[in-house]
Amino acid sequence: MILLHTHIVPKINKASRLSDYCTFFLKEYLPSKNAVKKSIKKGAILLNDKKASTADWVQEGDVVCIYDLEENPPKPYPLELQVVYEDEYLGIINKPAGISTSGNQFRTIQNAIVNTFEKSMLKDALNWARPVHRLDTATSGLLVIAKTHSALKMMDQLFKNRQVQKTYHAVVLGKIKAKGIIDRKIENKEAITYFKRIECKNSLQGAFLSLVALQPKTGRTHQLRIHLSQIGHPILGDSNYGEEGLILKHKGLFLCATELVFPHLLMNKEIKCQIDIPSKFMIRIERQYKMWQKYQGDRID
Numbered sequence: 001m002i003l004l005h006t007h008i009v010p011k012i013n014k015a016s017r018l019s020d021y022c023t024f025f026l027k028e029y030l031p032s033k034n035a036v037k038k039s040i041k042k043g044a045i046l047l048n049d050k051k052a053s054t055a056d057w058v059q060e061g062d063v064v065c066i067y068d069l070e071e072n073p074p075k076p077y078p079l080e081l082q083v084v085y086e087d088e089y090l091g092i093i094n095k096p097a098g099i100s101t102s103g104n105q106f107r108t109i110q111n112a113i114v115n116t117f118e119k120s121m122l123k124d125a126l127n128w129a130r131p132v133h134r135l136d137t138a139t140s141g142l143l144v145i146a147k148t149h150s151a152l153k154m155m156d157q158l159f160k161n162r163q164v165q166k167t168y169h170a171v172v173l174g175k176i177k178a179k180g181i182i183d184r185k186i187e188n189k190e191a192i193t194y195f196k197r198i199e200c201k202n203s204l205q206g207a208f209l210s211l212v213a214l215q216p217k218t219g220r221t222h223q224l225r226i227h228l229s230q231i232g233h234p235i236l237g238d239s240n241y242g243e244e245g246l247i248l249k250h251k252g253l254f255l256c257a258t259e260l261v262f263p264h265l266l267m268n269k270e271i272k273c274q275i276d277i278p279s280k281f282m283i284r285i286e287r288q289y290k291m292w293q294k295y296q297g298d299r300i301d
Contacts, residue, residue: 002068002126002149005029005156009062018047018056022064024187027221029066044069073128077111084273088120089151089266090144091129092273097140097252101131113145120147133159136222138237141168141257142273154265159219167259168214168224169198169277171284172233173206173243182227192217193227203288204295206243209236211281224255236284254281 007026022036022045030036037054039045045052046065058064082094093116095101095109102110109131117129125148132146132155146152158164179196199211210233216223222241228234229241236242236254261272 002130002152003065004068004152005066007064007066009058009060009064011060012058015057015059017054018045018052018058018064019054021058026064026066039066042069043067068130073114074108074111075106076114077107079107079112081109081112081116083116084142084275085271086117087264087267088122089148089264090132090146090155091117092260092271093143093145094275095135095140095143095257097138097256100137101134101143109143117145117147122148122150124149126152132156133219135257136225136253136255138253139255139257140278142260142275143257144260150266155262158262158265162217162219163262165259165261166216166257168216169256169258169281170212170214170224170228171236171254171281172210172212172228173208173236174210174233175200175208176210176212176231176233182231184227184230186220186223186226189220190218191220191223191227193224195228199282199285201285201289202292202296203285204291205236205288209285209288211277211285251284252280254278254284256281 009021019033019036019040022030023033030039040052040054043051044067046067047056047058048063079099083091084094085092093113100108102108113129119125119128126146129145129147130152132144132152135141135143144155146155176195176197182193182195185191194215194217196213197210198213200208203209214224225235225238225241229238234242237251238253256278258277259274261270264271
């Protein structure tokens with residue numbers, strides 16, 4: 001039994017049923033109400049160190065622990081992954097777009113990394129490597145993989161304490177400001193994103209296309225996609241939060257996690273990993289600009 005996450009219930013207005021609370025506040029680990037119910041039934045959720053029940057209620061100060069009860073490794077999915085960093089504790093891969101991090105399906109990163117990383121030689125080695133956080137299926141980029149129990153716990157704590165600095169790059173519709181901060185709650189929870197414009201060119205698609213660097217200071221589900229849509233600059237290819245009529249078909253989401261920086265407490269050093277911005281980002285911007293030149297004239301407004 002592997003501890004995936006420990007959650008302490010913060011101050012809430014009133015007691016809440018455990019299944020409802022987990023569905024709302026622990027989506028990263030339990031993506032649906034059905035997943036919550038299944039986990040409770042299997043004994044994978046403990047409430048205050050006791051096996052949870054669907055009849056349980058939670059209140060401020062309660063401790064919810066989520067465990068992985070799997071004993072057999074996932075069936076390996078044949079996918080060649082780029083390993084950006086690796087040591088005995090953890091690894092970092094460049095996740096391709098269009099594949100889920102994990103879930104009840106065969107084609108996932110969890111299944112693909114079974115044969116990507118060899119088992120650690122350390123005493124607390126996991127039986128197989130596991131992702132320690134998630135990227136949306138449509139998002140590409142850097143993803144941390146744990147090889148030991150201590151790495152799982154360390155990364156969980158670092159993410160909880162906001163000690164993992166993440167940088168993304170995206171292509172967005174419109175001429176976004178040179179830089180700024182988006183401070184808007186998501187599902188009534190604090191959400192903060194810093195952005196900086198890297199490039200902006202005329203386009204027949206939404207008048208302009210901008211390449212932006214993004215640094216989320218919080219980790220809400222779909223935070224970057226929601227925030228950019230809220231300020232009128234949805235990410236190109238976003239079928240959930242994009243503008244109707246300006247959503248690309250079969251081109252994917254133009255969002256990539258390009259840099260990770262965090263303290264490796266188990267090796268007493270800082271980890272800083274970077275990958276190049278996907279080439280399709282600037283290719284798309286340049287192609288749209290050339291089309292604009294052809295049909296609208298060589299002029300920047």
